[in-house]
Amino acid sequence: MGSFLLRRLVALIPILIGVTMVAFLVSRGLPGDPARLIAGMQASGGEVEAIRASLGLDKPLYHQYWIYMQGLAQGDLGESIRTGFSVVEDIQNRLPATVEMVIFAIIFALAVALPLGVWAAVRKGKLIDKFCRIISTMGVAIPDFWAALILVMIFFVFLGWAPPPVGRLDLGAVAPDGPTGFYIFDSLVSGQWATFRNAVAHVILPMVSLGFPAIAPIMRLTRNATLSVLNSDYIAFGRAAGLRGAPLYLKYVLRNSLPGAITMTGLISGYMIGGAVLIERVFSWPGVGLYAYNSLERTDHAAIQGIVLLSAITYLLVFLVVDLVQSMVDPRVRLK
């Protein structure tokens, strides 16, 4: 396992170098001149040139890329022209917010999809199966940001049960001290109970909105996998041998139907990190999705490159974790 991990991590390096090249070229190819945006409309052409030079944009592309890679080797992703902060700092500030929301959304989606998927397979063609099919259709058909708007309207505007959609904590609430930037975890370990309750209350609607569309694919996969497992000879044998109820379903059926769901969950969580932008917008969630969107709008090269790199790393790490988990649940998978 150790050598497998090491090999996989080393293999990431050339992939990431490739990603930096693509990100670099793509961000340079984006329409819009950052120097002009900084200068504002009252600046003359000469002044824009001066700003372009100060940003290094007057140098040839390969030179700009070399400067970028030199910085990258030292952990410096450059400075965002939009926020004025270093991109590393910006991402550090925003990533925990998105990751926290995504983790809860995944937990929510799995908690709903796995039991329902198994149940629907076991009771194939019955009411619960049809109910699951409706849930799947809705999950696929309803855009997450729309679900978010509806949830806010029902639970905040009409019922007043949910806290206002103003981000991770109430207005005026102070962020908890802690090492991770995950407010729920940090407030829990430091015993700041009021902040903990506040953070949990704020994460519920984003969690449901982001997690809801993920329920459908995971549930469908689980259901189908469970069906084929249920029809297999070894389950027929298990039944004949007297296995019934939880031991049969949890130990033999679920475990054998999980691999597909795990791969799907990995894919979805990678997608969620980058695709949470609309949910972040509705809930004023200060995450990387919004940061990426705003940076694109302002042709903020350093920030865009940083975000693309972050997304690539996220995907690669998620796939690594998926492989590891697969090997744990499926003895047929061997790590070589």
Next chain:
Amino acid sequence: MRKISVWITMLLALALVAAACGGDADEPGEPDTPATTAAPTATTEAMDDEEAMDDEEAMDDEEEMPIDEEEMPIDEEEVTTTAAVVGEELAGGAGVCAPPSEAAPPRGVAPVDGLTIIKAYSGDVPNIDPRLNFEARGSELAANMYDQLITFHLEENEDGVLLADSTRPQGLLAEGWEFNDDCTSVTFTLRQGVKFNHTGNEMTAQDVKWSFRRAALHQDRVGGWFDHAVIALYDYGNEETIDDVITVIDDYTIRFDFLYPTPFPLHVLSNAGVTVYDSAVLSTKGTTSDPWAREFLQTTDTGTGPFYLESIEPGVQVTLRRNDDYFLGPAQAERVILRVIPDAAQQAALLSAGEIDFAEAVPVTAIPELRSQGVKVTTVGGNNQAVMYMNPTRSPFDDANLRKAISYAYPYDEVLEGVYFGAASRGGGPIPSTTPTFDPDAPFYTYDLDKAREHLEASSYDGQTLQLYIDGTLAFAPELAIVVQASLAQIGIDVEIVRLSAGDFQENVFAEDGTKTDPLEARINPMDFFLFYFGSGSWVNEPQYHMELFWEVDAYAMRSNYSNTLVTEKLEAAKLLSPAEPERTQLYEEVQALMLEDAPAVWLAEPHLIVASSQSIGGFIWRPDQINRYYYVTKSS
């Protein structure tokens, strides 16, 4: 199976009902409720110099009219007003370059501990260094954390909005001023005992000079750099001469020498970005690569303003804290929280629920509903303009008849209700209707399809598709583009709308060929036909400033390549006259007529500033820069 179908039908119905209630209010749409009332023009009475002087004499320094809550009635009705801060501008003639300072600006309302004002921002909180941005949010922070030399008298209108009267300058950091005979030099006497936030250092003339040098010589020349040039402290490219034109006479006296006189030095010196920094702090924070302490000012402030920066969480919120030692007395609110709420519909929901006090971006479509929920929505008409340019140097727009046909085919009045829901005025010419010298009798275009067809027939237009470029992120631009497309279709012109990102749009508008020295030749904007929107067009509500910015041949923001020798002559001639001279007004009126005849643009509308706040809020200030100062904002429990 039938039961399942019923289930599905019910769920679909539910979803449809919810969809009908919950669309993003940003979306354009036909109004299904009567729109708000059109803007009556409630103008502030123009005062002439003599009146201003009398007023000043009648005022006592100590008994300056305190602005308190009783004086700022909160109007529960729909509020629509027009802030016409007009007047006989700073009168010149007979060697008078500007009226003397009125007494100090009034004190704010007594402080209330624990009082917090919360405003929703639609986007990230940007650069907080006042001299390094023009952008609205950064400027709002600057205007509240820093002070300028000058401010303007505030006059409360019938709707409870405090209008800045640009005919009545007041000293803020400056206590008084004296111009020389030909208005090329002004000596300011600075207020004594003004302390910088955080350090308690006293503000002196050295700080003023250091701050002006920073704006002029900083490598990222934005912000105050333009302001200095427009009042002729230096010519562009010769910024080093700033050292020769600002002279520190003693700690509390400083002289500015101008290259030539302009009518608005005091106006410009009141702009939010033209601030004074604590030079004792900043001169120690500079480094070789960052001599002007740019990095230091990313996360902190060094101003004398009524508030100072308490905390900044990028992408989340900025918290300002009251300066209890402010030289005019402390503000009422202890804190001002500026919170990022990106979604306009959520801002509206939070405002209705009383969670926030101000919303930055309330969709106009939501205004009637918000008002019915008790939210105070005030629309203030100012010098904003939505303009559609036609490049007269390139085919097919080099044909004046085509430009006129397009000008006649646009439904000027319908748009005010249909697109803006009443939150816009007609305007219609190069000079905004709230700017002095605007001519209400100018030969404006009207919606007249017959005339449009006549001009089209007389033109050489060959039926080609016209591409209308817009910045798709700009409020109302997509809606206006659709209106233009539909109206031009009526006279047989096919328009294709090209939506660009903000960055792409600006790059095109400002595209230049660096090898050409003639500004007209250097402009290579590939967009012959494009919509542009001046949000808070000119920060100085003055025709010379406005035309210098937008319509002179070498103007910085003039990108459609319009030029007319006669117009240029008249604009130059007007610069030699004092604002009080009727010939100057006459010249600007002639310019308006000439430009309407040339039709280099269609002036689509003058959008109002929309201020949505809770009913408990009073003391909102309107200035031409449309940047609010929270010092006078009050909140009743």
